[in-house]
Structures are given as C-alpha cells and as structure tokens.
Amino acid sequence: MQGANNIGVMKTIGQAYTGRDNRLTLIRLALATAVLTEHAIIVTQGPLLPPPLAVNGWSLSYVAVNAFFVLSGFLIADSLERRADVFTYAASRALRLMPALLLLSAAAVFGFGPYFTELAPAEYWASAQTWMFPVQVLGFLDTSQGPAGLFADLPWAGEFSASLWTLRYEMIAYVAAAIIFFSPLPWGKYTHLILFGITGATYLALALFWSEAPPVIISSARLSSAFTLGMVIHGWRHSLPVAPWIAGISLPVWLLAGDAPWAEPFLNITLATTLFWLAFARLAGLPTWSKLPDWSYGIYIWHYPIMQSVLYLNRDADPLFIAAMSLPASFIVAAFSWHVVEKPSLGSKSRFGDLLRSLFGRSKRVAKPGNL
Numbered sequence: 549m550q551g552a553n554n555i556g557v558m559k560t561i562g563q564a565y566t567g568r569d570n571r572l573t574l575i576r577l578a579l580a581t582a583v584l585t586e587h588a589i590i591v592t593q594g595p596l597l598p599p600p601l602a603v604n605g606w607s608l609s610y611v612a613v614n615a616f617f618v619l620s621g622f623l624i625a626d627s628l629e630r631r632a633d634v635f636t637y638a639a640s641r642a643l644r645l646m647p648a649l650l651l652l653s654a655a656a657v658f659g660f661g662p663y664f665t666e667l668a669p670a671e672y673w674a675s676a677q678t679w680m681f682p683v684q685v686l687g688f689l690d691t692s693q694g695p696a697g698l699f700a701d702l703p704w705a706g707e708f709s710a711s712l713w714t715l716r717y718e719m720i721a722y723v724a725a726a727i728i729f730f731s732p733l734p735w736g737k738y739t740h741l742i743l744f745g746i747t748g749a750t751y752l753a754l755a756l757f758w759s760e761a762p763p764v765i766i767s768s769a770r771l772s773s774a775f776t777l778g779m780v781i782h783g784w785r786h787s788l789p790v791a792p793w794i795a796g797i798s799l800p801v802w803l804l805a806g807d808a809p810w811a812e813p814f815l816n817i818t819l820a821t822t823l824f825w826l827a828f829a830r831l832a833g834l835p836t837w838s839k840l841p842d843w844s845y846g847i848y849i850w851h852y853p854i855m856q857s858v859l860y861l862n863r864d865a866d867p868l869f870i871a872a873m874s875l876p877a878s879f880i881v882a883a884f885s886w887h888v889v890e891k892p893s894l895g896s897k898s899r900f901g902d903l904l905r906s907l908f909g910r911s912k913r914v915a916k917p918g919n920l
Contacts, residue, residue, distance in 0.1 A: 621778020846882025
C-alpha cells in the first residue's frame with residue numbers, strides 16, 4: 549500500500565539530489581565535448597559568422613558554456629551550504645581549478661612552446677611573453693596569446709587555449725557567492741531569485757542599449773545570470789519537480805525569439821530545466837553512469853592546444869580530421885590530469901583548509917536559513 553501511495557508522486561530536485569547517483573558528471577563531459585566539437589571547425593577557419601554549429605542562432609559552444617555556469621551555480625550553492633566554512637570552501641575551490649592550470653601552464657612553456665614556436669630558442673626563452681603566460685593563466689588574466697611565437701601562421705596565431713577566458717568569470721562567481729554567504733547579507737531562495745533578476749536584467753539592458761560595452765562587462769553579466777539561475781534552482785530544489793515541463797513554456801519563446809538578446813533568459817531556463825531533468829530522472833531505467841571520472845575540466849582546458857598542435861602539423865586538415873585526432877587525445881590528457889593531478893589535489897582539501905585557517909585565523913561555521 550505504501551508503494552501504491554507513491555505512484556504518480558513526482559520527485560523534487562531536492563529529493564533526487566542525494567549522493568552521487570545522477571548524470572551530472574556525464575552531462576559535464578557532454579558539454580565539454582560540445583565545446584571541443586565546435587572548436588574543431590573554428591580552429592581551422594578563424595572567426596565565423598554565423599557560428600558553424602548553431603542552435604536556433606546560438607553558437608553550440610556559447611550554449612554549452614551557459615549550461616556549465618548554470619550547473620556551477622547549483623553546485624557552488626550546495627557546496628557553501630554543506631561546508632559553511634570559508635577556509636574549507638576556499639581550499640576546495642582553489643584545488644579544483646589551480647593544480648590543472650599549473651600543469652597546463654608548465655606544459656605550455658616547457659612543452660608546446662619550444663616545439664611550436666617560430667622563434668629561435670634563445671629568443672623564445674628571453675621573451676617576457678613566454679614567462680608571463682603562466683602568470684596570466686594562474687591570475688585569470690588575458691590568455692588570448694600563449695608563449696612567444698606560438699602557432700604562428702595558423703588562423704588563430706598565438707592562441708594557446710581559447711577556453712581559458714571563462715575561468716576568470718567562474719572565479720569571480722565563486723568569490724561573489726562566498727561574500728554573500730559568509731557576510732551578514734541574506735542567503736536563500738528569495739535572495740537567489742533577486743540576484744537572478746538583477747543579473748538577468750543587467751545583461752538584457754547591456755545587450756539592448758549598450759551592445760558596444762567592453763566584452764568583460766557583457767560576459768560578466770551574461771555568465772552571472774546563468775550562474776545565479778543555477779543558485780535559484782538549488783534554493784528552490786525542494787519545490788521544483790524533476791520534470792521538463794517548464795521547458796515546454798520557455799522553449800517555444802526561445803525558438804520564436806531566435807538570436808534576439810532578450811531570448812537568452814529563456815535559453816538558460818530551457819537549458820536548466822532540461823539538464824536537471826536529464827541529471828536526476830529515471831529515464832526508462834537508463835543508468836546514470838555516476839561513477840564516471842570527472843574529466844570534463846581537463847577536456848575543456850586541454851582540447852584547444854591539442855587542436856592547434858594537430859593543425860600546425862597538418863596545415864590542410866579539415867575539421868573532421870582535427871576532431872578525430874583531438875577527441876581521443878583530449879580524453880587521454882584529461883584522464884592523466886584527473887587521476888594524477890586533480891583528484892589527488894582534491895583529496896588534500898581538508899589539510900589545505902586547515903593550513904589556511906592556521907595562517908589567517910579561525911572561522912565559524914555559518915548556518916543560514918535557506919528561505920531568505
């Protein structure tokens with residue numbers, strides 16, 4: 549009888565999000581692969597308008613990056629509420645991003661650079677740009693140019709990793725969310741909703757009335773809108789069902805709007821609804837593949853230099869060849885990065901948090917109600 553009473557009862561996201569039995573890792577792998585797929589075309593041809601792989605007028609990689617930020621907003625809100633300690637949170641975020649970036653920077657300067665530069669060895673090692681590149685990467689600065697003389701004569705000459713630019717906005721989001729959580733400011737589902745409204749309205753205002761704004765301003769508003777939407781879903785997770793029906797409302801509006809700037813909130817809502825349904829729904833008994841290793845970050849940061857290298861060695865290669873060569877290579881390098889660098893580093897987050905606490909003082913655990 550008890551089982552009968554549960555028939556037809558729709559689980560909420562909060563009920564479904566218990567433990568790791570979900571498809572979030574699989575979805576992140578798919579999103580990283582989507583970015584790689586479009587870059588396989590762009591890397592051979594340079595900037596393309598319209599985008600080579602477009603979804604209703606929106607670049608596939610653009611949509612994938614928005615999806616990443618929606619998921620990140622959800623997971624960061626959850627991380628803050630579970631850890632509720634500034635030093636543990638800071639340690640976990642730093643160890644998630646920085647070790648892999650250290651490996652990437654070292655490989656750029658000491659591996660890719662000497663082999664793929666057009667400069668003589670003495671000139672390469674003497675160039676300030678060669679040594680500034682790790683500073684730019686680890687400082688989340690402009691990374692549009694890699695070590696000196698790299699990948700000359702390619703359509704994207706000098707560019708080492710075109711996907712690194714989003715990481716500065718990810719770090720900004722980490723810090724901004726922490727400031728709100730660990731300060732006297734309110735935190736919870738209504739706060740998240742207000743933040744989403746502010747960031748979404750800011751992005752729309754910029755897109756409609758100041759389209760010539762500096763890219764850093766446009767991108768900050770765009771990605772913070774996606775990030776705060778993920779926070780909204782986390783805040784309302786005990787009320788939102790694991791169901792795609794909200795997309796049935798937002799999807800037609802987005803499809804009708806096409807690539808108009810005001811369509812983006814509907815794109816993000818459609819993405820969020822669909823992604824969390826795919827992550828948590830029991831889809832005809834399909835497995836969740838929840839034990840997959842989390843190679844998505846490695847694929848995201850490594851695929852572009854691998855593609856540039858393949859193109860440098862095969863100047864007439866078409867996008868299909870670039871993708872065929874780069875996809876398995878990116879997965880192999882990402883696997884190495886995860887198992888040798890990222891995962892072991894994450895295993896030391898408690899010790900690193902304790903070190904930060906000993907250096908900068910005690911912190912109290914924060915307990916904030918989730919309905920503010």
